[in-house]
Amino acid sequence: MGKMGRGGEPNGARLLTLARAELLRELLPLLEGEARYRAKLIANAMKIAAREMERGEELDKRSGEDIAAFAARAGLEPRQGAAEAAGAIRNALRKGQLDGDTALHELLCSLTQRRRELLG
Amino acid sequence: MTATLEESRLAERKGNLEAFLAAAAGAEAVEIVDACPLSGGAIQENWLLDLKLHGGTLAGPLEAVLRTDAPSSIAVSRSRAEEFALLRVARRAGVTVPEPLWLCEDPAVLGKTFYVMRRVAGTAAPHRLMKESDLGGDRDELAGRLGLELARIHSIAPPCEELAFLGEPSADPALEAVARYRGYLDTLSGSSLALEWGLRWCELHAPEPQGPVLVHQDFRTGNYMVDHEGLTAVLDWEFCDWGDPMSDLGWFCAACWRYSHPELEAGGIAPRGPFYSAYEAVSGRRVNPEAVAFWEVMAHIRWAVIALQQGERTLSGGEDSLELALTGRVYPPDVEAEILRRTDPSQWES
Numbered sequence: 399m400g401k402m403g404r405g406g407e408p409n410g411a412r413l414l415t416l417a418r419a420e421l422l423r424e425l426l427p428l429l430e431g432e433a434r435y436r437a438k439l440i441a442n443a444m445k446i447a448a449r450e451m452e453r454g455e456e457l458d459k460r461s462g463e464d465i466a467a468f469a470a471r472a473g474l475e476p477r478q479g480a481a482e483a484a485g486a487i488r489n490a491l492r493k494g495q496l497d498g499d500t501a502l503h504e505l506l507c508s509l510t511q512r513r514r515e516l517l518g
Numbered sequence: 519m520t521a522t523l524e525e526s527r528l529a530e531r532k533g534n535l536e537a538f539l540a541a542a543a544g545a546e547a548v549e550i551v552d553a554c555p556l557s558g559g560a561i562q563e564n565w566l567l568d569l570k571l572h573g574g575t576l577a578g579p580l581e582a583v584l585r586t587d588a589p590s591s592i593a594v595s596r597s598r599a600e601e602f603a604l605l606r607v608a609r610r611a612g613v614t615v616p617e618p619l620w621l622c623e624d625p626a627v628l629g630k631t632f633y634v635m636r637r638v639a640g641t642a643a644p645h646r647l648m649k650e651s652d653l654g655g656d657r658d659e660l661a662g663r664l665g666l667e668l669a670r671i672h673s674i675a676p677p678c679e680e681l682a683f684l685g686e687p688s689a690d691p692a693l694e695a696v697a698r699y700r701g702y703l704d705t706l707s708g709s710s711l712a713l714e715w716g717l718r719w720c721e722l723h724a725p726e727p728q729g730p731v732l733v734h735q736d737f738r739t740g741n742y743m744v745d746h747e748g749l750t751a752v753l754d755w756e757f758c759d760w761g762d763p764m765s766d767l768g769w770f771c772a773a774c775w776r777y778s779h780p781e782l783e784a785g786g787i788a789p790r791g792p793f794y795s796a797y798e799a800v801s802g803r804r805v806n807p808e809a810v811a812f813w814e815v816m817a818h819i820r821w822a823v824i825a826l827q828q829g830e831r832t833l834s835g836g837e838d839s840l841e842l843a844l845t846g847r848v849y850p851p852d853v854e855a856e857i858l859r860r861t862d863p864s865q866w867e868s
Contacts, residue, residue: 436840439840439841439844440840442844442848443840443843443844446847446848465711481708481709484708484709484711485709487709487711487714488709488711488714491711491714491715491718492700492714492718494718496718497718497722497866498863498865498866498867499863500863502715503715503858503862503863506711506712506715506854506858507855507858509711509712510712510851510854510855510858511855513850513851514851514852514855517847517848517851517852
């Protein structure tokens, strides 16, 4: 499947990207005040949604793997499954078992950075 | 009367409201000449009122603001009656606030509690303060004035009969905040590990508590009004509590409230110097930069938690608000990056 769709059928991300471009190009110049502000909010939501459709799954998967790998390396239980591993890291943080941990800080910076990438 | 008023929810209650205002003002009659809803404020519903008072000590035209609860209110926010009391106490302490005029707790008038205050000229819009360098007067002087205002707010201390609704002050507001935010995070699905990291750092690095004093808890650029001369009013009193005075300084200086001027560390309008100097001179309290730095980390955590709660209102809360949804989605990652930057492993050694 192509990045933007297949067989002549544009996918959701492509539709959102085009819709946003048209909103900004054709409609925004006609708006002012509160309506203009609302249109910008809508455009921002469309941008984030399109990026998430394109890259969200891949970034989530990488983040989940990194979280599980950290939990395993740190000997935390449970270490399987991203949500469970994240819960184990949270509990260890609260108990003071990961104070100032350099590897955890690096992990958290990269998780945050991946979420920021979807925001543009 | 404008179309706005005729079509508004106030229209059918106009007679009730005029009768209440006349009695409260000691006037023979009060006429609502115009009423216009104010947008903004995720929590309250505000109206601009143009009044004409016949008789009494305030006879003549009066520009006012009516403030009531909006349909969607949040539990942590003070009630309008409490906010009215806070405004009165703050005004007596010399804080520049809109003059609180009349409180109405009788649901027969508007269907809910409301109060009326005198209207203040100026703007609070951060984007205008960022762009228009002549707004607010000389910016160092404005920062100094804000330091003075904050010191006067902090001159209010418990016990205070009129503010009994604030309850007993916490013995350690920093550690209590850590516990409270962990509690909030536990109500959200998923784990906010960067915030957990920041909270653990806060738990280990909490400064010696100061106070307790009255803390505004939302004293920042965007919540005070200015004209071209300078400050005209400190607004948004709904999050007040007893607490540590340094928490308000940290909130004001936090990077998330400097908007497009991160280099101007006092609220995006000036360097810290004039803000701190005036605060120290008026309060007699020394500003400890380490304590403020701590409260800036806490400020970012608090803002991230608030943003997530706003986002959550569009999920489990079922509210269809794009603005709230974007707040929950857009702000937390940047705020978390700032928290992680300020609490990197080298900051855990002391």
